[in-house]
Amino acid sequence: MVLILSGLVVVIVGIFLYFGGSVSWLGRLPGDIRIIRPGYRIYIPITTSILVSIVVTLILYLIRMIR
Numbered sequence: 202m203v204l205i206l207s208g209l210v211v212v213i214v215g216i217f218l219y220f221g222g223s224v225s226w227l228g229r230l231p232g233d234i235r236i237i238r239p240g241y242r243i244y245i246p247i248t249t250s251i252l253v254s255i256v257v258t259l260i261l262y263l264i265r266m267i268r
Contacts, residue, residue, distance in 0.1 A: 203264060207257075 232248030 203261070207261075
């Protein structure tokens with residue numbers, strides 16, 4: 202049940218971001234590595250990945266505590 206609900210949340214957030222909503226600071230945090238050179242771009246969102254992981258962990262922890 203938790204997996205289905207979390208999947209629905211991910212889909213809803215993805216649709217929101219795709220159709221014009223944006224979180225301008227997400228992906229541009231200090232610690233995210235962006236290398237832009239002529240001919241290629243490399244983007245490694247280290248800090249953003251850690252932040253998303255912490256938020257998801259806290260949400261799952263709260264869901265488990267409520268059950």
